Amino acid sequence: MLETAAPPADQLTRSSRFQDRIQQKVSDDWERPAPTREQLRRDVIGTAVVILIGAIALESSRGFGAMGGEDRPVWLQHLVLALMILPLALRRRFPVTVLLVSSALFLGLSMYMPALSVQVVFQGAYFAAIYAGVAWARNRRLLRLALLLVITGMALWLLLSFTVSNAYDSFMEDLFETQEDDPTARGLLPPMVSYAIYSALINAAYFGGAIIFGLTSWRSAHQREQLAHQAEQLKAQSAELAHQAVVNERLRIARELHDVVAHHIAVIGVHAGAARRVLVKKPETTATALQTIEESSRQAVEEMRSLLGVLRASDEGEPGTGDGGTHRRPEPGLAELDALVAEHRANGLQVSFSRIEDSPGALDSVSAPLALSIYRTVQESLANVRRHSTAGAAVVTLRTGTTGNVRWLEVETVDDGRPRPGSTSGSGFGLRGIRERAALHGGVAEIGPRAGGGWRVRVRFTQR
Incomplete structure (x- = not known):
């Protein structure tokens, strides 16, 4: 038994000695400040x-x-x-x-x-x-x-x-x-032997004590400098993390602003064009379009106020307020997808929306940040159909599943239209925002034309 257990102990000892040599080399390379x-x-x-x-x-x-x-x-x-x-x-x-x-x-x-x-x-x-x-x-x-x-x-x-x-x-x-x-x-020993032993002990204590106290002081100075260096590193890392947090929040607000503005401006643009065409012939239709424009613009302003309230939050951590004292509204999620689809249907786009769960109640466990990302993805996808496609219909599918031990949630928006004549390709911020949201949750985005015609936006998010 002892012979069998000896090799691991020897390996452990060699590893410990190797680490000690590394630490000794690091210590030898360190110079105490003057x-x-x-x-x-x-x-x-x-x-x-x-x-x-x-x-x-x-x-x-x-x-x-x-x-x-x-x-x-x-x-x-x-x-x-x-x-x-x-x-x-x-x-x-x-x-x-x-x-x-x-x-x-x-x-x-x-x-x-x-x-x-x-x-x-x-x-x-x-x-x-x-x-x-x-x-x-x-x-x-x-x-x-x-x-x-x-x-x-x-x-x-x-x-x-x-x-x-x-x-x-x-x-x-x-x-x-x-x-x-x-x-x-x-004494017990001869005088000369006794005196030699006594002198050796005294000198060993004298020189050994001075050397040990000196090493203790040197190591303490080394540790203090290491701690100071680590403190500086932590300070720099904290500053970097704070800066990164600010950058991430700015990107998040930029995505939210783009999605909110793009969605409502698309609705306003469509109804403004319709109102212009029927202004004389169908006053009732014009009035309905203008009412839709009014409601959409009001909603856009409210959502932007709610979002920009983040930037006006007080130092005490109280919720920020927008102009006029409007408090931040709750962020939209999966429950608001039906209203979003209904809004586009009311504006003339035939939208088919379906939910597919691999297990009952799977969508109920989706976290709020992930639900917001899904909502914004659908919102941007449908807004792009209205702005840039000739399609009169779109299909939105929300499904859950499991691959191995990883659960995922996928949202897909497809249409069968072609690029609208005279429509610009846009700034690209919307599609970039979709990809950023997917990456934020460890997912992937597939965006582009379909083989049989039309356009597909498919994003698979990873559920943690």
Whole structure:
């Protein structure tokens, strides 16, 4: 069982290691931005403050004998301590250089003045130099090389202190004297082994802590920049989405306006022509045509007011109003198709309308946006028959069905006419609007002449 399960685990481990390598490469390629002027100014001020604190701490420690055995002048002791602290003023501007310089100073000054090297400020200054080098180095490969040199140098320094330094000999002599006077001072391990292990642990904690804190700071800066970059991307995407939403709404309003105006203007044009021809001979027919023109124009104005109310919506999200305080009317849907067909019949176009459902109540589940698109498609199709065709009749069919797991709804308008003499082809916005409505619902549009004569507009919408 274990042997069978091992290969997937190995593959998972290799995949994880590969992702880690990719992430490491991305991290290596990232460079931390250079410090600002304000940060550099604070570094200089902070270094001066630390030098002052170090001087006070040095004099305080002298009072209880911490500098015993050091016979060099006091001013020289303060100078050596200040020299160890001074590179910190440039720790963020030249992090790797300060790391190397501080390492050299730490080694040289510790050997030159051992009593001073145990001062907290002296040790803390070197810790800060290592931390700053890891946290601010922009060239991570150069940093790793510098850390390798520093750690190697410190290891050699510890080795020399155990083998060559007189300080170790005096330490061992004092230790043997203490153990002879007090047998309980002896440990489990020999003195030299105990001291070596203790020194290794102290130095590992010292260097390891500085490196870990530096890496944490560097990664935090990296994450902050990534988050800022992502925030900028989200802001740009939000602006793009808002712009796209405005464009889509403008296109929707343009389609609606075209369909409304085209439909009513077609009706007005037909009845105006009829009224002109029978103006003298049949006054009653002329009056009926003018009444139809009046009603159609009024309906066109009301629908345009309702539609343009979208553009006048208030900031509080209240429904917009048109001129005269008219509120937006409900958008037409499948229920209004019968009235649309009846209107065209009344205007002289013989329209046959049929509904075919693959299952009972299939048309009742059609969403409002899809129903509006179907209504506008039929409206534009019939308006085009009136304007551009010699046909006196048209057939509108609304059917539902399923292909695989996808439900669809199809509307088809056909006629048997020919292009009307003297009729222009129009702007093409109506047919473009039909295709856009089909694409909006994931459907397709088939628009063009029929093989046996006439014109067909067939649109299949996908129901979600």
